Amino acid sequence: MxxxxxxxxxxxxxxxxxxxxxxxxxxxxxxxxxxxxxxxxxxxxxxxxxxxxxxxxxxxxxxxxxxxxxxxxxxxxxxxxxxxxxxxxxxxxxxxxxxxxxxxxxxxxxxxxxxxxxxxxxxxxxxxxxxxxxxxxxxxxxxxxxxxxxxxxxxxxxxxxxxxxxxxxxxxxxxxxxxxxxxxxxxxxxxxxxxxxxxxxxxxxxxxxxxxxxxxxxxxxxxxxxxxxxxxxxxxxxxxxxxxxxxxxxxxxxxxxxxxxxxxxxxxxxxxxxxxxxxxxxxxxxxxxxxxxxxxxxxxxxxxxxxxxxxxxxxxxxxxxxxxxxxxxxxxxxxxxxxxxxxxxxxxxxxxxxxxxVKTSMISEQEEKIFSAFEDRSTYRCGKLIRMINPAAVSCELSNESQNTHEAILLVGNSHADSIKTTFAKIAEKNEISTHFIVHNNPLMPGGLTPNQIVTEAKSKDINHIVAHFSPMGIKSEALTELVALSDQNNIRVTFIDPVPVWAEHVPQKMYFQLKGSVENLHQTKDEYMSLHREFFDNLSQIQTSNFERVPVVDYFCRPDCMYKNEEGIPLYFDQGHLTLTGSRVLEEAISKIVVQTL
Incomplete structure (x- = not known):
């Protein structure tokens, strides 16, 4: 040529x-x-x-x-x-x-x-x-x-x-x-x-x-x-x-x-x-x-x-x-x-x-704890394999398939549900309950699975308990109300885990800058959290059906100041609002109470 x-x-x-x-x-x-x-x-x-x-x-x-x-x-x-x-x-x-x-x-x-x-x-x-x-x-x-x-x-x-x-x-x-x-x-x-x-x-x-x-x-x-x-x-x-x-x-x-x-x-x-x-x-x-x-x-x-x-x-x-x-x-x-x-x-x-x-040898112990936040999380959603093997799948099972389970829970939510799924599934598995998780990241949100599709998926898996968790403003109360009503018609319990506190800035980044001399600090109180969510919580209080329960989380994080790191200085978040695995373990007591209700 x-x-x-x-x-x-x-x-x-x-x-x-x-x-x-x-x-x-x-x-x-x-x-x-x-x-x-x-x-x-x-x-x-x-x-x-x-x-x-x-x-x-x-x-x-x-x-x-x-x-x-x-x-x-x-x-x-x-x-x-x-x-x-x-x-x-x-x-x-x-x-x-x-x-x-x-x-x-x-x-x-x-x-x-x-x-x-x-x-x-x-x-x-x-x-x-x-x-x-x-x-x-x-x-x-x-x-x-x-x-x-x-x-x-x-x-x-x-x-x-x-x-x-x-x-x-x-x-x-x-x-x-x-x-x-x-x-x-x-x-x-x-x-x-x-x-x-x-x-x-x-x-x-x-x-x-x-x-x-x-x-x-x-x-x-x-x-x-x-x-x-x-x-x-x-x-x-x-x-x-x-x-x-x-x-x-x-x-x-x-x-x-x-x-x-x-x-x-x-x-x-x-x-x-x-x-x-x-x-x-x-x-x-x-x-x-x-x-x-x-x-x-x-x-x-x-x-x-x-x-x-x-x-x-x-x-x-x-x-x-x-x-x-x-x-x-x-x-x-x-x-x-x-x-x-x-x-x-x-x-x-x-x-x-x-x-x-070499790089690790050049940093302090506290820096190492901060940097660990990026790795302190699990595989995104259901992983890639399920999308390849079954691209039409609505949910996946997070539990160990070899584990004998008697009941099942369907975990529903956006990326905030994703950040607690590993801790949730482990606690459920200890109680011989399997956890199913929605594959897509936007259920009950615009363009995502509808309440009817969620209930249909639960019924197809013989699941009688749906647990929902979203970021602040991630779900409208109307969508949750509709989900509860449809679930009630099908004898399915619905539990809503309140949104966790989120921050205006990237938590590990802010901690790193603090370590390097920044005088600015992350600060949020229980009252500020409640003020942000008051209207949403008031709307949820209007749901009076016996199959619905709301689980507050604010007291696990805010006493009264909200935590963004644990006592050892390990970040509870890997960005502004998503919990690390360490952070999700703050909710172990709340999750255990939810899981026990399924039995």
Whole structure:
């Protein structure tokens, strides 16, 4: 294939949108669609570059092209995080580095929350797409063989992947987002375009270059597309309809090229130049942004609050990407790529083992207690396995399956119920009662399970006791009233555990700042808590049916000042309002009383 500046222009546009999106530019809220452009281009180039008689050479060339710069960024991020961050952040980077060094970043982040969540500290989040890409490279020889042997197999696999992607999107958007089998259709669009609609990557029909311009125009309109990365909708969600349209627009440019006037001008030349550096820019930009803006327990911060920081970050991206491109990406290393990669992986694993030990030795005992809050919690909701094995499941059983249980409780609530579920299930199990937990995070809330669906689920499991727990303002009294009424008709008891006290600031972060000399203190009284919830509690007092009980929790936490840490100085919360496992044990007495009522 001859050099095509239009492909470099596409890369330039794609990386520009991704970087501006991560820089928090409000007008580029759909800039993450630039990654979809990269996927289609990669598939296109693989069809051109792969030769069935030189599989080893194909992998060596891909490795030389991608891996040195890739590993340099992982190691650099790991070392810089060790130098500037707390153990809380550094430990998260270590985990990301391990996943990244084995090309499984997408899997690692899938085990977390959504790509669009900022709760975790993720300076290597952007490596998810390279994990997907490298995984695709590994199966290119298999795919090429299948396509050669079986007619229409490319179309079949492409459509199967796309339809499955869209179906899973309505259940778990992040699974469609992160998993290679559900993204392979984008690569195969590019692969098919190169294989069947070009001359080994070169444009066939010069007279239709204007169609390529139409495709480019649509890609330039990406900032104006209204895409919701967490929506359970093929229309507005991602990767859904808009990902398909962007992929097809990219295909139009790859098939038909661009008019000469679009390429031979200062904008075209600038975008092509940017495309030449796109890989290095993509690698360095996100760690720079996240590390520069990092704060203890702050998660992934992408909000740049002043112009000075914006220009500093922009300058660091320009300088770092230029150096990486010149001295690593385009450099011809004399050592074999296998040995070079083995060295990088060994160094990453060695640092992953050594850095936590060194970091822990540098902090005080109280700091260690504060940092432990991030790990002092259980698996989110029902875990990933239940979503994979039974994506339609409404609830899961938290109890040990080998345990003999005689009764069952259905625990219902949002993330605050999630934070007490482990302690609740352990106490229930000691009393030979199994605990079932709602899979989704928004039951009885807008868009979540209705009271009727909750009662139906309880009946299907022969459960006669529903326990609900929510964050402050997390549930309306009307929804709870309806749940109680429906439950009463079906001889089901309902217990509501009052919301726990929440705080205006991140508890472990505030404790850390106090340890470092901050004079500000967290303070909340029982009266303030009761004042906040008075109207809600008054509404609940109107529920007079015999099957309902409300369990106050304020006296467990507020005496009269509300606690945010225990007597040993261990945080009871891992953020502003979610209890740690240590914090949930404050409710053991209340939970025990609830559980006994089920017997």
């Amino acid at each position: 001859k050099y095509r500046s239009d492909i470099q222009m596409l890369r330039g546009v794609a990386v520009l949108y991704v970087v501006l999106f991560h820089l928090g530019i409000q007008a580029i809220q759909s800039g993450f669609l630039g990654v979809d452009v990269f996927f289609v281009i990669s598939g296109f180039l693989m069809a051109v570059l792969y030769k069935s008689d030189d599989v080893k050479g194909f992998f060596i060339r891909r490795a030389r092209r991608l891996l040195p710069a890739y590993y340099v960024v992982i190691l650099s991020t790991l070392v810089i995080s060790f130098l500037i961050n707390t153990p809380n952040e550094t430990n998260q980077v270590i985990s990301q580095a391990i996943f990244g060094s084995t090309f499984l970043s997408n899997v690692g982040f899938w085990l977390q929350n959504s790509y669009f969540s900022k709760a975790e500290f993720n300076p290597l989040l952007h490596l998810w797409s390279l994990g997907v890409e490298i995984q695709f490279y590994l199966i290119v020889p298999i795919l090429a063989y299948i396509f050669h042997k079986l007619r229409f197999s490319l179309l079949f696999i492409l459509l199967s992947s796309m339809l499955l992607c869209f179906a899973v999107l309505t259940i778990s958007p992040k699974t469609s987002f992160f998993m290679m089998p559900l993204r392979i259709w984008e690569f195969l669009l590019g692969f098919g375009c190169a294989l069947y609609l070009t001359n080994n990557g070169d444009v066939k029909r010069q007279e239709f270059r204007w169609l390529g311009a139409v495709g480019l125009l649509f890609i330039l309109l990406i900032p104006f597309l209204n895409v919701d990365g967490v929506a359970l909708s093929v229309i507005t969600g991602h990767p859904g309809l808009f990902a398909l349209l962007v992929s097809l627009a990219t295909c139009m440019v790859l098939i038909f090229g661009l008019p000469v006037i679009a390429e031979q001008n200062i904008i075209g030349h600038s975008l092509a130049k940017l495309g030449n550096y796109s890989y290095s820019i993509y690698l360095v930009h996100f760690p720079i942004i996240v590390l520069f803006l990092s704060e203890p327990f702050g998660g992934t911060i992408l909000d740049i609050t002043n112009a000075a920081d914006w220009f500093i970050i922009f300058g660091l991206i320009v300088i770092s990407s230029t150096l990486l491109h010149k001295f690593v990406e385009t450099r011809k290393f004399k050592i074999s790529i296998v040995k070079l990669s083995a060295g990088f992986v060994s160094a990453t694993l060695a640092l992953a083992i050594a850095l936590p030990i």
